[in-house]
Amino acid sequence: MDLPDGADTRHYLGVRDSIAAHIENGDLGHNACLPSERQLQSGTGAARGTVRAALFQLEAEGLIYRKERSGWYVSPAPIVYDPTRWEGFMSYVKAQGRDPKTELLGTCEVQATAALADIFGVDAGATLYELRRRRYVDDRAVLVETIYVDPRLAPGLLDHDLDGSLTQVLKREYVVDVARNRIDMQPCALTQAEAAALRVKSGLPGLLVTRISYDAQGRVVEYDQEYWRHDALKVSVDIRVG
Amino acid sequence: MDLPDGADTRHYLGVRDSIAAHIENGDLGHNACLPSERQLQSGTGAARGTVRAALFQLEAEGLIYRKERSGWYVSPAPIVYDPTRWEGFMSYVKAQGRDPKTELLGTCEVQATAALADIFGVDAGATLYELRRRRYVDDRAVLVETIYVDPRLAPGLLDHDLDGSLTQVLKREYVVDVARNRIDMQPCALTQAEAAALRVKSGLPGLLVTRISYDAQGRVVEYDQEYWRHDALKVSVDIRVG
Numbered sequence: 001m002d003l004p005d006g007a008d009t010r011h012y013l014g015v016r017d018s019i020a021a022h023i024e025n026g027d028l029g030h031n032a033c034l035p036s037e038r039q040l041q042s043g044t045g046a047a048r049g050t051v052r053a054a055l056f057q058l059e060a061e062g063l064i065y066r067k068e069r070s071g072w073y074v075s076p077a078p079i080v081y082d083p084t085r086w087e088g089f090m091s092y093v094k095a096q097g098r099d100p101k102t103e104l105l106g107t108c109e110v111q112a113t114a115a116l117a118d119i120f121g122v123d124a125g126a127t128l129y130e131l132r133r134r135r136y137v138d139d140r141a142v143l144v145e146t147i148y149v150d151p152r153l154a155p156g157l158l159d160h161d162l163d164g165s166l167t168q169v170l171k172r173e174y175v176v177d178v179a180r181n182r183i184d185m186q187p188c189a190l191t192q193a194e195a196a197a198l199r200v201k202s203g204l205p206g207l208l209v210t211r212i213s214y215d216a217q218g219r220v221v222e223y224d225q226e227y228w229r230h231d232a233l234k235v236s237v238d239i240r241v242g
Numbered sequence: 243m244d245l246p247d248g249a250d251t252r253h254y255l256g257v258r259d260s261i262a263a264h265i266e267n268g269d270l271g272h273n274a275c276l277p278s279e280r281q282l283q284s285g286t287g288a289a290r291g292t293v294r295a296a297l298f299q300l301e302a303e304g305l306i307y308r309k310e311r312s313g314w315y316v317s318p319a320p321i322v323y324d325p326t327r328w329e330g331f332m333s334y335v336k337a338q339g340r341d342p343k344t345e346l347l348g349t350c351e352v353q354a355t356a357a358l359a360d361i362f363g364v365d366a367g368a369t370l371y372e373l374r375r376r377r378y379v380d381d382r383a384v385l386v387e388t389i390y391v392d393p394r395l396a397p398g399l400l401d402h403d404l405d406g407s408l409t410q411v412l413k414r415e416y417v418v419d420v421a422r423n424r425i426d427m428q429p430c431a432l433t434q435a436e437a438a439a440l441r442v443k444s445g446l447p448g449l450l451v452t453r454i455s456y457d458a459q460g461r462v463v464e465y466d467q468e469y470w471r472h473d474a475l476k477v478s479v480d481i482r483v484g
Contacts, residue, residue: 009466028393056366056433056445057433059431059443060430060431060432061430062428062430078243078428083479083481084326084479084481086481086483097396105349111277119272143276156363159277175309178483179482179483180478180481180482180483181479181480181481182478182479182482183478183479183480183481184476184477184478185305185427185476185477185478186469186472186475186476186477187429187430187447187448187449187472187475188302188303188304188429188447188472189301189302189303189446189447189472190302191299191302200280203298203445204431205429205430205447205448205472206429206447207432228429230429230430230431233428233429234426234427234428235426236424236425237325237326237423237424237425237428237475237479238422238423238424238425239325239326239328239422239425240421240422241328241420241421241422
Protein backbone atom coordinates (compact mmCIF):
# COMPACT_ATOMS: atom_id res chain seq x y z
CA MET A 1 0.00 0.00 0.00
CA ASP A 2 2.82 2.37 -0.87
CA LEU A 3 1.81 5.51 -2.65
CA PRO A 4 1.20 5.15 -6.37
CA ASP A 5 3.52 7.18 -8.57
CA GLY A 6 2.65 10.82 -8.81
CA ALA A 7 0.73 10.95 -5.52
CA ASP A 8 1.70 13.82 -3.28
CA THR A 9 1.25 13.53 0.49
CA ARG A 10 -0.31 16.94 0.91
CA HIS A 11 -2.73 16.43 -1.96
CA TYR A 12 -3.90 12.97 -0.99
CA LEU A 13 -4.56 14.06 2.60
CA GLY A 14 -6.67 16.92 1.24
CA VAL A 15 -8.72 14.51 -0.89
CA ARG A 16 -8.95 12.15 2.11
CA ASP A 17 -10.27 14.95 4.33
CA SER A 18 -12.83 16.04 1.78
CA ILE A 19 -14.26 12.51 1.38
CA ALA A 20 -14.14 11.97 5.16
CA ALA A 21 -16.09 15.19 5.68
CA HIS A 22 -18.87 13.92 3.37
CA ILE A 23 -19.03 10.73 5.44
CA GLU A 24 -18.96 12.52 8.79
CA ASN A 25 -21.66 15.04 7.92
CA GLY A 26 -23.91 12.27 6.61
CA ASP A 27 -23.92 13.16 2.88
CA LEU A 28 -22.62 9.63 2.42
CA GLY A 29 -24.42 7.28 4.81
CA HIS A 30 -23.37 3.82 5.96
CA ASN A 31 -23.06 1.39 3.06
CA ALA A 32 -23.48 4.23 0.54
CA CYS A 33 -21.52 3.75 -2.65
CA LEU A 34 -18.76 6.31 -3.22
CA PRO A 35 -18.54 8.15 -6.56
CA SER A 36 -16.30 6.32 -9.03
CA GLU A 37 -12.56 7.02 -9.01
CA ARG A 38 -13.03 8.85 -12.31
CA GLN A 39 -15.75 11.08 -10.78
CA LEU A 40 -13.58 11.73 -7.71
CA GLN A 41 -10.73 12.75 -10.03
CA SER A 42 -12.80 15.29 -11.89
CA GLY A 43 -14.54 16.44 -8.69
CA THR A 44 -11.31 17.13 -6.85
CA GLY A 45 -9.01 17.96 -9.74
CA ALA A 46 -6.53 15.44 -8.34
CA ALA A 47 -4.52 12.87 -10.26
CA ARG A 48 -5.68 9.24 -10.35
CA GLY A 49 -2.77 8.16 -8.10
CA THR A 50 -3.67 10.84 -5.55
CA VAL A 51 -7.34 9.77 -5.46
CA ARG A 52 -6.33 6.13 -5.01
CA ALA A 53 -3.90 7.02 -2.20
CA ALA A 54 -6.71 8.89 -0.42
CA LEU A 55 -9.04 5.87 -0.83
CA PHE A 56 -6.39 3.47 0.53
CA GLN A 57 -5.89 5.80 3.50
CA LEU A 58 -9.63 5.83 4.26
CA GLU A 59 -9.72 2.04 3.91
CA ALA A 60 -6.79 1.72 6.34
CA GLU A 61 -8.72 3.84 8.84
CA GLY A 62 -11.77 1.63 8.37
CA LEU A 63 -13.98 4.42 7.01
CA ILE A 64 -14.59 2.80 3.62
CA TYR A 65 -14.36 -0.69 2.19
CA ARG A 66 -14.15 -2.30 -1.23
CA LYS A 67 -16.51 -4.77 -2.84
CA GLU A 68 -15.01 -6.77 -5.66
CA ARG A 69 -15.89 -5.39 -9.08
CA SER A 70 -18.34 -2.89 -7.62
CA GLY A 71 -16.32 -0.08 -6.06
CA TRP A 72 -15.98 1.63 -2.70
CA TYR A 73 -18.58 1.84 0.08
CA VAL A 74 -18.91 3.67 3.38
CA SER A 75 -18.23 1.28 6.29
CA PRO A 76 -21.11 0.66 8.67
CA ALA A 77 -20.52 1.81 12.26
CA PRO A 78 -18.29 -0.68 14.06
CA ILE A 79 -19.72 -2.93 16.75
CA VAL A 80 -18.53 -1.82 20.17
CA TYR A 81 -17.16 -4.69 22.23
CA ASP A 82 -16.38 -4.34 25.93
CA PRO A 83 -14.39 -7.42 26.99
CA THR A 84 -15.08 -6.66 30.66
CA ARG A 85 -18.82 -7.20 30.18
CA TRP A 86 -20.30 -10.66 30.46
CA GLU A 87 -22.13 -10.86 27.18
CA GLY A 88 -21.95 -12.94 24.01
CA PHE A 89 -21.93 -11.82 20.37
CA MET A 90 -25.64 -12.47 19.73
CA SER A 91 -26.53 -10.38 22.74
CA TYR A 92 -24.19 -7.36 22.47
CA VAL A 93 -24.84 -6.98 18.74
CA LYS A 94 -28.62 -6.95 19.34
CA ALA A 95 -28.22 -4.49 22.21
CA GLN A 96 -26.68 -2.05 19.69
CA GLY A 97 -29.75 -2.22 17.47
CA ARG A 98 -27.99 -4.40 14.90
CA ASP A 99 -28.89 -7.80 13.53
CA PRO A 100 -26.51 -10.67 14.48
CA LYS A 101 -26.40 -13.98 12.63
CA THR A 102 -24.26 -17.10 13.09
CA GLU A 103 -23.58 -19.53 10.27
CA LEU A 104 -22.08 -22.94 10.99
CA LEU A 105 -19.49 -23.65 8.30
CA GLY A 106 -18.53 -27.12 9.45
CA THR A 107 -17.74 -29.38 12.36
CA CYS A 108 -15.34 -32.26 12.83
CA GLU A 109 -13.37 -34.20 15.40
CA VAL A 110 -9.66 -33.40 15.49
CA GLN A 111 -6.61 -34.75 17.32
CA ALA A 112 -5.27 -32.17 19.78
CA THR A 113 -1.99 -30.59 18.68
CA ALA A 114 0.61 -29.91 21.37
CA ALA A 115 -0.69 -26.34 21.76
CA LEU A 116 -4.34 -27.42 22.06
CA ALA A 117 -3.44 -30.26 24.44
CA ASP A 118 -1.71 -27.72 26.64
CA ILE A 119 -4.76 -25.43 26.73
CA PHE A 120 -7.23 -28.24 27.51
CA GLY A 121 -4.95 -30.19 29.83
CA VAL A 122 -5.33 -33.37 27.75
CA ASP A 123 -2.79 -35.61 26.04
CA ALA A 124 -1.59 -34.58 22.58
CA GLY A 125 -3.64 -36.56 20.09
CA ALA A 126 -6.75 -36.66 22.31
CA THR A 127 -10.00 -36.03 20.43
CA LEU A 128 -11.53 -32.54 20.45
CA TYR A 129 -14.61 -31.15 18.71
CA GLU A 130 -13.87 -28.41 16.21
CA LEU A 131 -16.52 -25.96 14.96
CA ARG A 132 -15.97 -23.40 12.23
CA ARG A 133 -18.48 -20.55 12.11
CA ARG A 134 -18.94 -17.25 10.35
CA ARG A 135 -20.78 -14.42 12.06
CA TYR A 136 -22.62 -11.52 10.50
CA VAL A 137 -23.85 -8.08 11.50
CA ASP A 138 -26.71 -6.83 9.32
CA ASP A 139 -25.86 -9.51 6.73
CA ARG A 140 -22.20 -8.47 6.45
CA ALA A 141 -19.66 -11.12 7.45
CA VAL A 142 -17.60 -9.64 10.30
CA LEU A 143 -15.70 -12.61 11.74
CA VAL A 144 -14.78 -16.24 11.18
CA GLU A 145 -14.02 -18.41 14.15
CA THR A 146 -12.72 -21.83 15.05
CA ILE A 147 -13.95 -23.23 18.36
CA TYR A 148 -12.63 -26.27 20.20
CA VAL A 149 -14.60 -28.13 22.88
CA ASP A 150 -13.57 -31.12 24.97
CA PRO A 151 -16.01 -34.00 24.15
CA ARG A 152 -15.78 -35.22 27.74
CA LEU A 153 -17.64 -32.11 28.90
CA ALA A 154 -20.22 -32.19 26.10
CA PRO A 155 -20.55 -35.62 24.49
CA GLY A 156 -22.60 -35.49 21.29
CA LEU A 157 -22.34 -31.67 21.07
CA LEU A 158 -22.02 -31.73 17.29
CA ASP A 159 -25.56 -33.17 16.99
CA HIS A 160 -27.12 -30.00 18.41
CA ASP A 161 -28.14 -26.79 16.64
CA LEU A 162 -24.97 -24.67 16.72
CA ASP A 163 -26.19 -21.63 14.73
CA GLY A 164 -26.51 -19.40 17.79
CA SER A 165 -24.91 -19.06 21.19
CA LEU A 166 -22.69 -22.05 21.95
CA THR A 167 -22.56 -20.99 25.59
CA GLN A 168 -26.35 -21.38 25.78
CA VAL A 169 -26.22 -24.88 24.26
CA LEU A 170 -23.54 -25.95 26.74
CA LYS A 171 -25.58 -24.59 29.62
CA ARG A 172 -28.94 -25.98 28.51
CA GLU A 173 -27.86 -29.41 27.25
CA TYR A 174 -24.86 -30.16 29.45
CA VAL A 175 -25.31 -27.96 32.53
CA VAL A 176 -21.84 -26.58 31.79
CA ASP A 177 -21.52 -22.99 32.96
CA VAL A 178 -18.78 -20.53 32.08
CA ALA A 179 -17.38 -18.83 35.18
CA ARG A 180 -14.25 -17.16 33.82
CA ASN A 181 -12.99 -15.93 30.45
CA ARG A 182 -9.41 -15.21 29.47
CA ILE A 183 -9.51 -12.98 26.38
CA ASP A 184 -6.48 -12.08 24.26
CA MET A 185 -6.58 -9.66 21.34
CA GLN A 186 -3.88 -9.10 18.79
CA PRO A 187 -3.96 -7.16 15.54
CA CYS A 188 -2.97 -9.26 12.54
CA ALA A 189 -3.09 -9.32 8.77
CA LEU A 190 -5.88 -11.51 7.42
CA THR A 191 -4.26 -14.32 5.51
CA GLN A 192 -5.72 -16.36 2.68
CA ALA A 193 -8.17 -18.62 4.51
CA GLU A 194 -9.68 -15.93 6.77
CA ALA A 195 -9.72 -13.28 4.06
CA ALA A 196 -11.54 -15.63 1.69
CA ALA A 197 -14.14 -16.50 4.34
CA LEU A 198 -14.72 -12.77 4.99
CA ARG A 199 -14.57 -11.94 1.27
CA VAL A 200 -11.83 -9.34 1.72
CA LYS A 201 -8.42 -9.01 0.12
CA SER A 202 -5.77 -11.04 1.93
CA GLY A 203 -3.26 -8.87 3.77
CA LEU A 204 -5.89 -6.45 5.07
CA PRO A 205 -5.65 -5.82 8.79
CA GLY A 206 -7.81 -7.80 11.19
CA LEU A 207 -8.12 -8.50 14.87
CA LEU A 208 -7.49 -11.96 16.27
CA VAL A 209 -9.53 -12.44 19.45
CA THR A 210 -8.93 -15.67 21.37
CA ARG A 211 -11.00 -16.69 24.34
CA ILE A 212 -10.49 -19.52 26.81
CA SER A 213 -13.63 -20.18 28.87
CA TYR A 214 -13.43 -21.99 32.20
CA ASP A 215 -16.16 -23.42 34.39
CA ALA A 216 -16.30 -22.89 38.15
CA GLN A 217 -14.03 -25.94 38.67
CA GLY A 218 -11.39 -24.39 36.40
CA ARG A 219 -11.96 -26.86 33.55
CA VAL A 220 -11.58 -25.44 30.02
CA VAL A 221 -15.04 -25.33 28.45
CA GLU A 222 -14.22 -23.77 25.08
CA TYR A 223 -11.25 -22.34 23.23
CA ASP A 224 -12.25 -19.90 20.53
CA GLN A 225 -10.18 -18.10 17.85
CA GLU A 226 -12.04 -15.26 16.14
CA TYR A 227 -10.67 -13.35 13.14
CA TRP A 228 -12.51 -10.02 12.77
CA ARG A 229 -12.35 -7.69 9.78
CA HIS A 230 -10.67 -4.53 11.04
CA ASP A 231 -13.46 -2.05 10.36
CA ALA A 232 -16.18 -4.11 12.05
CA LEU A 233 -15.08 -3.86 15.67
CA LYS A 234 -14.13 -1.27 18.24
CA VAL A 235 -12.95 -2.56 21.59
CA SER A 236 -13.93 -0.18 24.34
CA VAL A 237 -13.18 -0.20 28.05
CA ASP A 238 -14.15 2.40 30.64
CA ILE A 239 -12.30 2.19 33.95
CA ARG A 240 -12.16 4.20 37.12
CA VAL A 241 -9.29 4.32 39.53
CA GLY A 242 -9.46 1.40 41.98
CA MET B 243 -0.15 -9.49 -0.09
CA ASP B 244 -1.73 -11.90 -2.55
CA LEU B 245 0.25 -15.00 -3.29
CA PRO B 246 3.12 -14.59 -5.72
CA ASP B 247 2.83 -16.57 -8.94
CA GLY B 248 3.71 -20.19 -8.59
CA ALA B 249 3.03 -20.36 -4.87
CA ASP B 250 0.87 -23.23 -3.81
CA THR B 251 -1.22 -22.98 -0.64
CA ARG B 252 -0.26 -26.40 0.64
CA HIS B 253 3.43 -25.83 0.04
CA TYR B 254 3.66 -22.37 1.58
CA LEU B 255 1.84 -23.50 4.72
CA GLY B 256 4.33 -26.36 5.02
CA VAL B 257 7.26 -23.94 4.75
CA ARG B 258 5.48 -21.62 7.22
CA ASP B 259 5.05 -24.46 9.73
CA SER B 260 8.66 -25.52 9.45
CA ILE B 261 9.99 -21.98 10.11
CA ALA B 262 7.43 -21.49 12.92
CA ALA B 263 8.60 -24.73 14.54
CA HIS B 264 12.20 -23.45 14.61
CA ILE B 265 10.95 -20.28 16.33
CA GLU B 266 8.73 -22.11 18.80
CA ASN B 267 11.35 -24.63 19.88
CA GLY B 268 13.90 -21.86 20.37
CA ASP B 269 16.35 -22.70 17.54
CA LEU B 270 15.64 -19.16 16.37
CA GLY B 271 15.45 -16.84 19.39
CA HIS B 272 13.88 -13.39 19.61
CA ASN B 273 15.52 -10.92 17.23
CA ALA B 274 17.48 -13.74 15.56
CA CYS B 275 18.07 -13.22 11.86
CA LEU B 276 16.35 -15.77 9.61
CA PRO B 277 18.36 -17.54 6.91
CA SER B 278 18.26 -15.68 3.58
CA GLU B 279 15.39 -16.36 1.18
CA ARG B 280 17.88 -18.16 -1.05
CA GLN B 281 18.99 -20.42 1.83
CA LEU B 282 15.36 -21.10 2.77
CA GLN B 283 14.70 -22.07 -0.86
CA SER B 284 17.50 -24.61 -0.99
CA GLY B 285 16.76 -25.81 2.57
CA THR B 286 13.10 -26.50 1.86
CA GLY B 287 13.24 -27.30 -1.84
CA ALA B 288 10.43 -24.77 -2.33
CA ALA B 289 10.14 -22.16 -5.09
CA ARG B 290 11.05 -18.55 -4.35
CA GLY B 291 7.39 -17.47 -4.47
CA THR B 292 6.42 -20.19 -2.01
CA VAL B 293 9.14 -19.13 0.44
CA ARG B 294 8.06 -15.49 0.18
CA ALA B 295 4.39 -16.41 0.73
CA ALA B 296 5.40 -18.31 3.87
CA LEU B 297 7.41 -15.30 5.13
CA PHE B 298 4.50 -12.91 4.47
CA GLN B 299 2.21 -15.28 6.36
CA LEU B 300 4.55 -15.33 9.37
CA GLU B 301 4.82 -11.53 9.22
CA ALA B 302 1.01 -11.25 9.16
CA GLU B 303 0.86 -13.40 12.28
CA GLY B 304 3.46 -11.21 13.96
CA LEU B 305 6.05 -13.98 14.31
CA ILE B 306 8.71 -12.32 12.15
CA TYR B 307 9.46 -8.81 10.95
CA ARG B 308 11.52 -7.16 8.24
CA LYS B 309 14.35 -4.70 8.55
CA GLU B 310 15.04 -2.66 5.45
CA ARG B 311 17.91 -4.01 3.41
CA SER B 312 18.85 -6.51 6.10
CA GLY B 313 16.30 -9.32 5.96
CA TRP B 314 13.86 -11.08 8.25
CA TYR B 315 14.05 -11.33 12.05
CA VAL B 316 12.16 -13.19 14.76
CA SER B 317 9.75 -10.84 16.56
CA PRO B 318 10.38 -10.22 20.25
CA ALA B 319 7.60 -11.40 22.58
CA PRO B 320 4.74 -8.89 22.54
CA ILE B 321 4.07 -6.65 25.50
CA VAL B 322 0.94 -7.75 27.35
CA TYR B 323 -1.44 -4.89 28.02
CA ASP B 324 -4.43 -5.23 30.33
CA PRO B 325 -6.63 -2.15 29.85
CA THR B 326 -8.48 -2.90 33.09
CA ARG B 327 -5.35 -2.34 35.14
CA TRP B 328 -4.39 1.10 36.31
CA GLU B 329 -0.88 1.31 34.98
CA GLY B 330 1.05 3.38 32.45
CA PHE B 331 3.40 2.23 29.68
CA MET B 332 6.64 2.91 31.59
CA SER B 333 5.36 0.82 34.46
CA TYR B 334 3.76 -2.20 32.75
CA VAL B 335 6.68 -2.60 30.33
CA LYS B 336 9.16 -2.60 33.24
CA ALA B 337 7.00 -5.08 35.17
CA GLN B 338 7.45 -7.51 32.25
CA GLY B 339 11.23 -7.35 32.57
CA ARG B 340 11.56 -5.18 29.46
CA ASP B 341 13.15 -1.78 28.98
CA PRO B 342 10.72 1.10 28.17
CA LYS B 343 11.83 4.40 26.66
CA THR B 344 9.90 7.51 25.63
CA GLU B 345 11.22 9.95 23.03
CA LEU B 346 9.62 13.36 22.60
CA LEU B 347 9.37 14.07 18.86
CA GLY B 348 7.89 17.51 19.11
CA THR B 349 5.40 19.79 20.82
CA CYS B 350 3.26 22.64 19.60
CA GLU B 351 0.10 24.59 20.27
CA VAL B 352 -2.78 23.79 17.92
CA GLN B 353 -6.28 25.11 17.32
CA ALA B 354 -8.89 22.53 18.35
CA THR B 355 -10.66 20.93 15.38
CA ALA B 356 -14.39 20.27 15.76
CA ALA B 357 -13.64 16.69 16.90
CA LEU B 358 -11.07 17.80 19.49
CA ALA B 359 -13.29 20.63 20.71
CA ASP B 360 -16.06 18.10 21.27
CA ILE B 361 -13.79 15.83 23.34
CA PHE B 362 -12.42 18.66 25.52
CA GLY B 363 -15.66 20.59 25.79
CA VAL B 364 -14.01 23.75 24.44
CA ASP B 365 -14.83 25.98 21.48
CA ALA B 366 -13.51 24.93 18.07
CA GLY B 367 -10.34 26.94 17.49
CA ALA B 368 -9.41 27.03 21.20
CA THR B 369 -5.73 26.42 21.89
CA LEU B 370 -4.56 22.94 22.91
CA TYR B 371 -1.11 21.56 23.59
CA GLU B 372 -0.04 18.81 21.22
CA LEU B 373 2.79 16.38 22.00
CA ARG B 374 4.14 13.81 19.58
CA ARG B 375 6.13 10.98 21.13
CA ARG B 376 7.64 7.67 20.10
CA ARG B 377 7.91 4.83 22.60
CA TYR B 378 10.33 1.95 22.62
CA VAL B 379 10.61 -1.49 24.19
CA ASP B 380 14.21 -2.74 24.39
CA ASP B 381 15.24 -0.06 21.86
CA ARG B 382 12.64 -1.10 19.27
CA ALA B 383 10.05 1.54 18.37
CA VAL B 384 6.64 0.05 19.20
CA LEU B 385 4.25 3.02 19.07
CA VAL B 386 3.91 6.64 18.03
CA GLU B 387 1.41 8.81 19.79
CA THR B 388 -0.16 12.23 19.63
CA ILE B 389 -1.37 13.63 22.93
CA TYR B 390 -3.57 16.67 23.48
CA VAL B 391 -3.80 18.55 26.78
CA ASP B 392 -5.93 21.56 27.68
CA PRO B 393 -3.56 24.43 28.64
CA ARG B 394 -6.08 25.66 31.21
CA LEU B 395 -5.39 22.56 33.31
CA ALA B 396 -1.63 22.62 32.86
CA PRO B 397 -0.32 26.06 31.85
CA GLY B 398 3.32 25.91 30.73
CA LEU B 399 3.25 22.11 30.41
CA LEU B 400 5.48 22.16 27.33
CA ASP B 401 8.36 23.60 29.39
CA HIS B 402 8.62 20.44 31.50
CA ASP B 403 10.54 17.23 30.83
CA LEU B 404 8.09 15.10 28.82
CA ASP B 405 10.32 12.07 28.11
CA GLY B 406 8.57 9.84 30.64
CA SER B 407 5.15 9.50 32.21
CA LEU B 408 2.97 12.49 31.34
CA THR B 409 0.51 11.42 34.03
CA GLN B 410 3.28 11.82 36.62
CA VAL B 411 4.15 15.33 35.37
CA LEU B 412 0.51 16.39 35.51
CA LYS B 413 0.19 15.04 39.03
CA ARG B 414 3.47 16.44 40.35
CA GLU B 415 3.46 19.86 38.69
CA TYR B 416 -0.26 20.62 38.42
CA VAL B 417 -1.91 18.42 41.08
CA VAL B 418 -4.06 17.03 38.26
CA ASP B 419 -5.06 13.44 38.96
CA VAL B 420 -6.59 10.98 36.50
CA ALA B 421 -9.66 9.28 37.97
CA ARG B 422 -11.16 7.61 34.90
CA ASN B 423 -9.93 6.37 31.53
CA ARG B 424 -12.01 5.63 28.47
CA ILE B 425 -9.94 3.39 26.20
CA ASP B 426 -10.88 2.49 22.62
CA MET B 427 -8.91 0.07 20.48
CA GLN B 428 -9.31 -0.50 16.77
CA PRO B 429 -7.15 -2.44 14.37
CA CYS B 430 -5.96 -0.33 11.43
CA ALA B 431 -3.45 -0.27 8.65
CA LEU B 432 -0.44 1.92 9.42
CA THR B 433 -0.43 4.74 6.92
CA GLN B 434 2.52 6.78 5.71
CA ALA B 435 3.20 9.03 8.69
CA GLU B 436 2.89 6.36 11.39
CA ALA B 437 4.65 3.70 9.35
CA ALA B 438 7.58 6.05 8.71
CA ALA B 439 7.84 6.92 12.41
CA LEU B 440 7.86 3.20 13.29
CA ARG B 441 10.16 2.36 10.37
CA VAL B 442 7.80 -0.23 8.92
CA LYS B 443 6.21 -0.56 5.50
CA SER B 444 3.03 1.46 5.18
CA GLY B 445 -0.07 -0.70 4.94
CA LEU B 446 1.10 -3.14 7.62
CA PRO B 447 -1.50 -3.77 10.32
CA GLY B 448 -1.39 -1.81 13.54
CA LEU B 449 -3.53 -1.10 16.55
CA LEU B 450 -4.93 2.35 17.21
CA VAL B 451 -5.43 2.84 20.95
CA THR B 452 -7.14 6.07 22.00
CA ARG B 453 -7.49 7.11 25.60
CA ILE B 454 -9.48 9.93 27.13
CA SER B 455 -8.42 10.61 30.73
CA TYR B 456 -10.73 12.42 33.13
CA ASP B 457 -10.08 13.87 36.57
CA ALA B 458 -12.41 13.36 39.54
CA GLN B 459 -14.48 16.38 38.44
CA GLY B 460 -15.02 14.82 34.99
CA ARG B 461 -12.72 17.28 33.19
CA VAL B 462 -10.74 15.87 30.26
CA VAL B 463 -7.08 15.77 31.32
CA GLU B 464 -5.52 14.20 28.21
CA TYR B 465 -6.58 12.76 24.90
CA ASP B 466 -4.07 10.30 23.50
CA GLN B 467 -3.91 8.50 20.14
CA GLU B 468 -1.38 5.66 20.04
CA TYR B 469 -0.47 3.75 16.89
CA TRP B 470 1.15 0.42 17.79
CA ARG B 471 2.98 -1.92 15.41
CA HIS B 472 0.88 -5.06 15.30
CA ASP B 473 3.45 -7.54 16.58
CA ALA B 474 4.42 -5.48 19.64
CA LEU B 475 1.25 -5.73 21.68
CA LYS B 476 -1.16 -8.32 23.01
CA VAL B 477 -4.22 -7.04 24.80
CA SER B 478 -5.26 -9.40 27.55
CA VAL B 479 -8.24 -9.38 29.89
CA ASP B 480 -9.20 -11.96 32.49
CA ILE B 481 -12.75 -11.75 33.83
CA ARG B 482 -14.93 -13.75 36.15
CA VAL B 483 -18.69 -13.90 36.12
CA GLY B 484 -20.65 -11.36 38.14
